[in-house]
Amino acid sequence: MIDPSEDDLGRDRIGYSETMSPMALYDASHGAWHLGERAHRENFALVTFDSTGVLAIRIDRIEPVSGMVEGRESSRRSVIHGAILTTGHPIHDAYVGKPSPIPPQRNPVGYYDAPEEHAPCQCGCGGQTPTGKDFITGHDQTALHDRVRQLGTVRDFIEWFDRVRGGYWPDINVIFEPVTLVDGTPTGESARLRHRLDCTHLYTDDSGRILNKPRIATREEIVSLRPCKSCIANSAKAATAR
Numbered sequence: 001m002i003d004p005s006e007d008d009l010g011r012d013r014i015g016y017s018e019t020m021s022p023m024a025l026y027d028a029s030h031g032a033w034h035l036g037e038r039a040h041r042e043n044f045a046l047v048t049f050d051s052t053g054v055l056a057i058r059i060d061r062i063e064p065v066s067g068m069v070e071g072r073e074s075s076r077r078s079v080i081h082g083a084i085l086t087t088g089h090p091i092h093d094a095y096v097g098k099p100s101p102i103p104p105q106r107n108p109v110g111y112y113d114a115p116e117e118h119a120p121c122q123c124g125c126g127g128q129t130p131t132g133k134d135f136i137t138g139h140d141q142t143a144l145h146d147r148v149r150q151l152g153t154v155r156d157f158i159e160w161f162d163r164v165r166g167g168y169w170p171d172i173n174v175i176f177e178p179v180t181l182v183d184g185t186p187t188g189e190s191a192r193l194r195h196r197l198d199c200t201h202l203y204t205d206d207s208g209r210i211l212n213k214p215r216i217a218t219r220e221e222i223v224s225l226r227p228c229k230s231c232i233a234n235s236a237k238a239a240t241a242r
């Protein structure tokens, strides 16, 4: 127990016990700390007790106590605001309930470059990019233009793309659910083509109810499914009408 008037955040309880809920642990541990400049570049915080990770937080922002709590204008401590990570998140799974990656030290705040925060850059350069990003900044452009150059000019690339893909049809981005046309029962099969909403493959029953409900195609479907022939014709017509 602590005196709320002593604590920068006015709490009556800080510290750790094994029975604390993640939320109670978050309240007790997210501040207030002396945080250096580096803290502002960090993505995650790990709360440890007895050299074991007990709570992982995805940092949303770091807020100085001085601008946040009345009467604490002279405080030089800061509070970490963020989301509590749970099972299934790579940082949680690697560090909560596991030995702290930082050896025991005097300073209560330490920094660690976690391999789980990085992923290989998809350009193949061997570099590392923050988890969730496919490329180091700029490497996506380089990777793309390397591929264009391998085929020749941009024009060569476009001709190749259109040949492989049956054209460039960004407006053919709808999937009609495969159904039996008697009553609209889904067949359970996956769709084979992409369409536009004005396609004649959109079927209605006598009362005008749509049988094969359309939905926007996923990124995966945009890549893997061919555009329907009559939709290509409709798309070309729409393009000349513009």
Ligand SMILES: [Zn+2]
Pocket (backbone or CB within 6 Å): 121, 122, 123, 124, 125, 126, 127, 135, 136, 139
């Ligand atoms: Zn790269």
Ligand SMILES: [Zn+2]
Pocket (backbone or CB within 6 Å): 194, 195, 196, 199, 200, 201, 228, 229, 230, 231
């Ligand atoms: Zn179609």
